[in-house]
Amino acid sequence: MDFEDTPEEAAFRQEVRAFLEAHATLRTGTDADWSRGNVATDPDQQAEYVRRCQEWQRTLYDHGWAGLAWPKAFGGAGRSPAHQIIFNQELAVFDATSGFIGAAQQLVGPPLMRHGSREQQARYLGPLLRGDEGWCQLFSEPGAGSDLACLATRAVADGDEWVVNGQKVWTSAAQHADFGILLARTDPDAPKHKGITFFIVDMRSPGIEIRPLVQATGLTHFNEVFLTDVRIPAANVVGEVGEGWTVARTVLASEAGMIGGAGQSSTFDAVLALARECERTADPLIRQRLADVYIRERIIKFLGYRMQTAIMHKRGTPPDPSVLKNFFTTTLSRRVELAVELEGAGGMLAGSDAPQDGFWQQQVMAQFSSRIGGGTNEVHKNMIGERALGLPAEPRADKDVPWRDLPRS
Ligand SMILES: Cc1cc2nc3c(=O)[nH]c(=O)nc-3n(C[C@H](O)[C@H](O)[C@H](O)COP(=O)(O)OP(=O)(O)OC[C@H]3O[C@@H](n4cnc5c(N)ncnc54)[C@H](O)[C@@H]3O)c2cc1C
Structure with a gap:
């Protein structure tokens, strides 16, 4: 692992830092940071968060930082994934994010660039990069x-x-999206991984009904989407008919990497500030747990460096994205549970009655979503077993059975 930048990397890092210093302020590690998450249940405050994310995306785009590792032919900056890692490392200390717009780019960009038609690439990639059009992922059922x-x-x-x-x-x-990437079964007689096709669907098409789901946090992050006789032009098939699983795998790989990569951004300072505010830093057990969170966040950072080294110098194997994802989510749980315990009796309150307007309470309730979304921790453990450790694969008796004959709930 290299801790030192090459001269080229160091020059690039300087360039990134100069841009960020000119257009964003440093994170304070307190609830004054707008970018630390959308915790508002009030619709006006939620809209304000979305507006700031769009504004930041437009700032990135206007200054040539959007799609850093996308090829120039698709409107990107044509830099390498390692440049993107350096950018993320620097951004982690600044109070700025493009929120779900950035996530949509990572989910929708790779499949369209790799499998989309020229017309699809020309129509959708530009607005996606600018953040002008929102997307959702219509996979799970x-x-x-x-x-x-x-x-x-x-x-x-x-x-x-x-x-x-x-x-x-x-x-x-889905409730904010203009388009969706959709997986649907086009051949029920083929085995389950075959006979799936990948579509782009206009979310304003007749027959689409979106019902927001209210989570324990009070937020409506996700939705049920019902599709009834929705008509999609044949030109909106991405890749080949019946080969949607191949396209979907591009999305799933990018998604796991994205969630693991979120670990670049440390919030240890915020927990330490809270411990000081609650006058708990002299408690030896609290000190141990603070040290544990700090160490885990450093390990996540070093896993990032290993990834950067492997990509930049093509040396060694990068850490498996599943390792990063699971380590990130378990660290997140330890951090947010510690924060609420630090608040003592106040930690039992919620909303504006609670310290910091209930920020940490919401984080505790939201922690489960990161363990489930993008593949559950258990499923990623299976992947670590099979891919990283070379253990025998899970038995897959239904692999060659026609989907129509599979038992379903
Ligand atoms: C915050 C969030 C956002 C999401 N956003 C989207 C989105 O935008 N689009 C979308 O399509 N989906 C989305 N999802 C859905 C997500 O991909 C699924 O929830 C996830 O794949 C798990 O599926 P499931 O909920 O049906 O659980 P199940 O698959 O039913 O799993 C239930 C339990 O069984 C365990 N389990 C299942 N299979 C195995 C196995 N082989 N070995 C060991 N344990 C196993 C799981 O780990 C879990 O604990 C989102 C989920 C969350 C939490």
Whole structure:
């Protein structure tokens, strides 16, 4: 692992820092930081958060920092993934984020660049990079989550259109999205991983009903989406008909890396500030737990450096994204649970009655979502076992059985 930048990396880092210093302020590690998460249940405050995310994305775009590692042909800056890592490392100390817009770019950009038609690339990638159009991911269903390939939403060809019927669930930001990436079954007689097709769907199409789901945090991060006789032009198929699983894998790989990569941003300072405010820093058990969180956040940072070294110098194997994802989510849990305990009796309150307007209480309730979204921790453990440790794969008796014959709930 290299801790020192090469001269080229150091020059690039300086350039990034100069840009960030000119356009953003440093994080304070307190609730004054707008970018530390959208915790407002009030619609006006939520809208303000979304507006600031869009504004930051536009600032990135206008100054040539959007799509840093995307090829120039697709409107990106044509830099390497290692440059993106350096950018993220520097950004982590600044009070700025593009929130779900950045996430949408990581989910939608790679499949369109790799598998999309020229027309699709020309139509969608530019507005995606500018943050002008919102996207959602219509993959999970009530009967298909970890075992996504079981999905039952049906698409039937009708002339030069497809007619789609089914239900999706846990669809993040569907209520704000202009378009969705959709997986639907086009051949029920093929085994479950075959016969799936990947579509782009206009979220304003007749027949789409979006029902927001209110979470324990009070936020409506995700939705149920019902599709009834929704018509999608054949030109909106991404890749080949029946080969949607290949396209979906591009999305899933990018998603796990994205959630693990979120670990670049440390919030240890915020927990330490809280411990000081609550006058708990002399307590030896609290000190131990603060040290534990600090050490874990450093390890996440060093895993990031290992990734950067492997990518930049093509030396060694980068850490598996599943390792990063699971380590990040377990660290997050330890950090937020410590924060609420630091607040003592006040930690039992919620909303504006609680310290910091209930920020840490919301984080405790929200911690489970990061352990589930983008593949559950258990599923990622399976992947670590199979890919990183070379253990025998899980038995997959249904792999070659036609989807139509599989038992389903
Ligand atoms: C915050 C958040 C945002 C999300 N956003 C989206 C989105 O935008 N679009 C979208 O399509 N989906 C989204 N999801 C859904 C997410 O991908 C699924 O929740 C996830 O894949 C798990 O599926 P499931 O909920 O059906 O649980 P299940 O698959 O039913 O799992 C239930 C339990 O069984 C365990 N389990 C299942 N299979 C195995 C196995 N083989 N080995 C060991 N344990 C196993 C799981 O770990 C889990 O504990 C989101 C979820 C969250 C929490």
